[in-house]
Amino acid sequence: MKVMIIGGVAGGMSAATRLRRLNENAHIVVIERGEHVSFANCGLPYHIGGSIEKREKLLLHTPKSLKDRFELDVRTLTEAVQIDPEAHTVTLKNLRTKETTSETYDKLILSPGASPIRPPLPGIEHALTLRNIPDMDRINAHLDRVQAREAVVIGGGFIGLEMAENLVERGLNVHLVEAGPQVLAPMDPEMAALVQQELVRHGVKLHLNAALQSIEDNGKTVVLNNGVQLAADLIVLAIGVKPETSLAREAGLSLGSRGGILVNDTLQTSHPDVYAVGDAIEKVNLLGEAALVPLAWSANRHGRLVADHISGRSIRTGLHQGTAIAKVFDLAVASTGLNEKQLKNSGKPYQVVHAHPGSHAGYYPGAERLSLKLVFNPQTREIYGAQAVGKDGADKRIDVISTAIKGGILADELSDLELAYAPPFSSAKDPVNMLGYMVENVLEGVPTIQWHEIISGMVLLDVRDPQEYARGHIKGAINIPLNQLRAKHHSLPRGPITAYCQVGQRGYVAARLLGQLGHEVSNLDGGYATLSAARPDLTEVPVV
Secondary structure, eight states: OEEEEEOOHHHHHHHHHHHHHHOTTOEEEEEOSSSOSEEOGGGHHHHHHTSSOOGGGGEEEOHHHHHHHHOOEEEOSEEEEEEETTTTEEEEEETTTOOEEEEEOSEEEEOOOEEEOOOOOTTGGGOBOOSSHHHHHHHHHHHHHHTOOEEEEEOOSHHHHHHHHHHHHTTOEEEEEESSSSSOTTSOHHHHHHHHHHHHHTTOEEEETOOEEEEEGGGTEEEETTSOEEEOSEEEEOSOEEEOOHHHHHTTOOBOTTSSBOOOTTSBOSSTTEEEOGGGBOEEBTTSOEEOOOOHHHHHHHHHHHHHHHTTOOOOOOOBOOOEEEEETTEEEEEEEOOHHHHHHHTOOOEEEEEOOBSSOTTSTTOOBEEEEEEEOTTTOOEEEEEEEESSSHHHHHHHHHHHHHHTOOGGGGGGOOOOOOTTTOOSSOHHHHHHHHHHHHHTTOOEEOGGGOOTTOEEEEOSOHHHHHHOEETTOEEOOGGGHHHHGGGSOSSOEEEEOSSSHHHHHHHHHHHHTTOOEEEETTHHHHHHHHOGGGEEOOOO
16 A cells, blocks of 8 residues: 655654554655655744754654654655546655656545745735744844844734744844734633733733734835834744645645635545645534644644554544643743633623632742633533633643543533642642632522623722732722621622622622622622733722
């Protein structure tokens, strides 16, 4: 059996090496139009920033090492220019010699990946992108050649933020331009606000609700659609990627509604002997909708699954949660599953809880605040998704919740998870357990209100200590500390009351207490910490 794989890196190489482990006799050909067939593309920004000092650390395998270990026929600088699925042939072009040949296959795997989006704007040729080793080399060479001091990064997604951080680490002044109202579209706005604060704290100049209009002065000036002009020694374009589908489209293979290659549960295209994996294909998210998920996990996983199916094993890809994480200076930013924005558009019922626990026991040195958000169905108790931002512990909490979603664990059952505890690592009630307890409270009928539901005229009760209140509070809030509330509750105005504290816990206790004393009261979910990040205009902070 001859299997041809078009495209290396994560998906293609996972398929090739798994297939060899299952079938020593197969003839496996890997076609890669670039010079490097196996490299750590997620590490590219960190070599630019200097965290990964040696370039060769990013090069995982060479054609020779793959030949020696796996007996793979790897052909770099070779481009697949045409596929004939009926004839089972691929036309190949040697980019060194320009020679064109045709080869047959029994099974074909497409792993072409995705390419950076480059809008047709004036001067766009001066913007650099980062997708592979040559891109990284061009950015490094440009930085050295022009002795860059000013950089403009266009796009506030994961790559844009990683580039902004690493350019700051390299000593540049960085402007980050994002067309939307927030960075990191997979995060909800109150969680993205924490990331934006971190960017500003490290000197990044944010330009939200602003898009690239043109690049002028031979690549020295970035003009935004709001009239702002930014001087630039380096311009990095990171507004997203699109699936590489030209080969598939020209071969008559079906494309999906999102523009990716359409595959079934066994990763076969509309022609059963042609498979596709990785960033080029459409996945199905937790809503059952078509989605593009350009992440390393799915590319690696699909490569293995395709090899299994070709080898006669039973596979099924299932739904995609899109679990992701990024480092943004001192913070880790992670998410899994669906966000509130997606659920609002879907019309599905959902409820939200926010928590701001410590990363481990507060009495053990080094505990850092975590900000967590869980989205769930209050009727079925199904977990829809979660988000986490923090200096420590965000990764493992999102991984636990991602596993819970995959395993069908219900939102309130998070309190039942027996998670490892010792003071340096967690608390006796892990932050994930705490989310479960908060869900239980919601399901028991304790009224909560979200940060975006606070409006003028509400009766707001701040139950923090006076010193906390003085450092910043919601405009118009009454301050009665929790410990004095039993004695002073008669002084509260009639009508609905919204209680709040710093993170929501004391506000919950106040809501329980006042409810039993005859008041109509709700607790501000996530407390002042969530609201002040998302809506600083609603707060009063003393000028120091």
